[in-house]
Amino acid sequence: MARKRNSSKGGGNGKVDITLFEKRIRRGLQQGRDLLAEIVTRTAPKPGARIDARVADATEIRTNGYIEKLLEHKEYPKYVLLNPGPVQTTAQVKNALVQHDICHRDSDFSDILRSVEEKLLNVMGAEGNHRAFVITGSGTSGMECAISSAIPEGKKLVVVSNGAFGDRIGEIAELHRIPVVDVRFSWAHPVRVAEVERALADPDVFAVAMVHHETSIGLLNPIRDLGRLAAKYDKLFIVDCVSSLGGERFSLELDQIDIAVSSANKCLHAVSGLAVVAVHQRVWDRIRDVRPRVYYLDLKRYMRYAVDLEQTPFTPAVNTLFALDRALGELLAEGVEERIKRYESLNALIRRGLAGLGVEPFTETGCESHTISSFFTPESIAFDDLYRELKNRGFIIYNAKEHLKDRVFQVANMGALTRGMIYDFLFHFEQVLKQHQRSVAKQSRAHLAVI
Numbered sequence: 001m002a003r004k005r006n007s008s009k010g011g012g013n014g015k016v017d018i019t020l021f022e023k024r025i026r027r028g029l030q031q032g033r034d035l036l037a038e039i040v041t042r043t044a045p046k047p048g049a050r051i052d053a054r055v056a057d058a059t060e061i062r063t064n065g066y067i068e069k070l071l072e073h074k075e076y077p078k079y080v081l082l083n084p085g086p087v088q089t090t091a092q093v094k095n096a097l098v099q100h101d102i103c104h105r106d107s108d109f110s111d112i113l114r115s116v117e118e119k120l121l122n123v124m125g126a127e128g129n130h131r132a133f134v135i136t137g138s139g140t141s142g143m144e145c146a147i148s149s150a151i152p153e154g155k156k157l158v159v160v161s162n163g164a165f166g167d168r169i170g171e172i173a174e175l176h177r178i179p180v181v182d183v184r185f186s187w188a189h190p191v192r193v194a195e196v197e198r199a200l201a202d203p204d205v206f207a208v209a210m211v212h213h214e215t216s217i218g219l220l221n222p223i224r225d226l227g228r229l230a231a232k233y234d235k236l237f238i239v240d241c242v243s244s245l246g247g248e249r250f251s252l253e254l255d256q257i258d259i260a261v262s263s264a265n266k267c268l269h270a271v272s273g274l275a276v277v278a279v280h281q282r283v284w285d286r287i288r289d290v291r292p293r294v295y296y297l298d299l300k301r302y303m304r305y306a307v308d309l310e311q312t313p314f315t316p317a318v319n320t321l322f323a324l325d326r327a328l329g330e331l332l333a334e335g336v337e338e339r340i341k342r343y344e345s346l347n348a349l350i351r352r353g354l355a356g357l358g359v360e361p362f363t364e365t366g367c368e369s370h371t372i373s374s375f376f377t378p379e380s381i382a383f384d385d386l387y388r389e390l391k392n393r394g395f396i397i398y399n400a401k402e403h404l405k406d407r408v409f410q411v412a413n414m415g416a417l418t419r420g421m422i423y424d425f426l427f428h429f430e431q432v433l434k435q436h437q438r439s440v441a442k443q444s445r446a447h448l449a450v451i
């Protein structure tokens, strides 16, 4: 409806509805809006089109700055995470979490899923024989998916264990009533391959499972030797590489792995919430008749959805996939071997640094990993005090599990860490130790004065 025009010249009764000034402002605003609309139409991507990669790069560099700034105002303080995941992520990975919302049944989601799978297989040393699936859940969900989906009724699983996560594989299998042949070593001892071989000779054994890097003690297990044995006895070989993938040498093909399970939030440097399961093509035929023991973690269902639709069977944690894609991109850009060497060098720095402070390593077997180090808690300080005082100084360390709790502590070098961070950590560790030695000395002087 046309609005009745009022005089802007004033006069008469002196009343005006719109002054000249107001008119100018309105016109200016309209021009501004028109200009904005034009810019938006000219620069906005066509529906479905991708923004030019270079523009995206430039935007990303700017946004990383925003992310850093944004984090300065967050409620929780910043720590250097020296725990074995979730790990320190880069600004770019955090940035990747913030995306326009997409539907997991849309082709955009399939694009990201495909990109993640390709990168994962590359990092995992696949040579065209494996497929990789992403499960929304932690590393344990991936292990439960592998174990519950891969062992036929009445067949046995050999579980090789020398720590908490090896033991967990056995617990998962037993929960699903899968008969387990335990080949168990004490927590601080390397796996003896000959003992595993004896167990594999049993014709009722269908598969053998073990952890590559037993995080709870920081030992690397001989997956290549076991891969060879599994192939010799024609058993499926299932490997938990949750805390080794990206940080230790690992190859689906060279290690002859049938099913490998990892997680996003350790040496891959993405955020927590995703497990990864890689499966060799020869597995499908062998597990065709296995009835699913778990609805959500039915591996064959993940395969069907991936092949037929390039989707996941259930609503995934969509944004964490963007972060994983970004983190894998960073890993491949750095180079897997270069990343591993960086881990080795940070790990050596931690071990040398703490040895220099008189802190005793928990194991000296020659099988120690390069992603975590375990030490006896110094006698002068209780673990809780050590933890709290390091936390006050900005560093998070880790308590060992079960019978080693408090007696042994762990320092991981997983995630986006720098040498500078490790030097800082060692400096503060020394300060905390000195402080405690002084207070222990003071206490004993006071004690002596009393008696």
Ligand SMILES: Cc1ncc(COP(=O)(O)O)c(C=O)c1O
Residues within 6 Å of the ligand: 084, 085, 138, 139, 140, 141, 165, 211, 213, 214, 215, 216, 240, 241, 242, 243, 263
């Ligand atoms: C070797 C290994 N396996 C399995 C897990 C379990 O992973 P999550 O805590 O993500 O379930 C961990 C966790 O630290 C691990 O180190």
